[in-house]
Amino acid sequence: MKHVSPLPAYLVKRYRGWKATSFAENRAWYRHLADEGQHPRAMIISCCDSRVHVTAIFGADQGEFFIHRNIANLVPPYEPDGNQHGTSAAVEYAVTALKVAHILVVGHSNCGGVKGCLDMCSGHAPELEQKSSFVGRWMDILRPGYERVQDIEDLEDRRKALEKEAVLVSLDNLMTFPFVKQAVEEGKLTLHGLWNDIGEGGVSEYIPEDKVFRPV
Template sequence: MTIAQPLPSYLVQRYHGWKATAYQENKTWYRRLASEGQRPRAMVISCCDSRVHVTSIFGADQGEFFIHRNIANLVPPYEPDGDHHGTSAAVEYAVTVLKVAHLIVLGHSQCGGVQGCIDMCKGKAPELEAKESFVGRWMDILRPKFDSVADIEDATQQARSFEHQAVLASLDNLMTFPFVADAVADGSLTLHGLWTDIGEGGLEYYDPDAGRFIAV
């Protein structure tokens, strides 16, 4: 027995619209992707947030990005015996099999996961503290970074700074993976930290020399 149901009619209509237009106009390209396999130039680790449209931001076509999404665009540290294998598996595949040249961590404004971590750190989210909270245990990855923003009084600025910290924490954790560190060392892989403002359409990148995020 299964509880799966047919697609809602509006999604079926959208699919048929895509098949008749975008697919039909690029059929050769889709068939080439299918027969030759994927060769993405970059991996993007972004948040699950539906407002973050990775391919639209960069005008990317199918086959350009290997995309992994999770709550608050986090990468856990390298822990072969740990519990967070979904993201780690995606990173391993991108770096060791697909040989991507760039690995981008993309954070964003008004991130619910980051705000949840702030609330948890302030003792305002007992539901996230519960052992059975998947979101809470995932946000434990970011929790150690809260001290860096704890003294910021303005809530909006605190959230934005912590969103930046989520990107930096992920970049730091990426370098704990031996195959990532080796690829960075030999120059075959570069890491990038980005943050996008949903409402304004802004994009910032982390500049290690300046020690801060700078508008693109």
């Protein structure tokens, strides 16, 4: 495979530093994880955005979270149509195989995917309307959320509201998966919606009784 290149030197240096320090100091724990398999208590669905570091936010170690990342932390509705569904497969594995007790959907401020949806749905990003746009077709999942916030006049407020809609749409879609719905109804699984303010380090959670996000 002539198109594959060696790792950049800075990544090699960082790996060797990790192997000589963090790994060496916790060798027994890593061996335990390797031998005993993973038993995470929670699944986290978050954005691909490099600024969102969920393990750091919650102070988590290896083995604590089953993490799936995609553009704008979206979960599609349950559609077993024979196509490839990375997010749906991750949810299925987390719930049916790993038996996680919690699923956290984590949105965040200044989300590029959400901004793309906002631009697309308001007619300012025709390139995302193309059938060949993977991002555009993925952001179609968020169109119901856009319809709920499209009348907000202030653009910044509308974008922030849509970021939170990305969390709510995903939570609604999770309940369309039969195995998720069953686990929730049996009290074996809880769903949680969070929004991370990157610049302020804040985390807000969705309170369904009041239909608002409140600081944790």
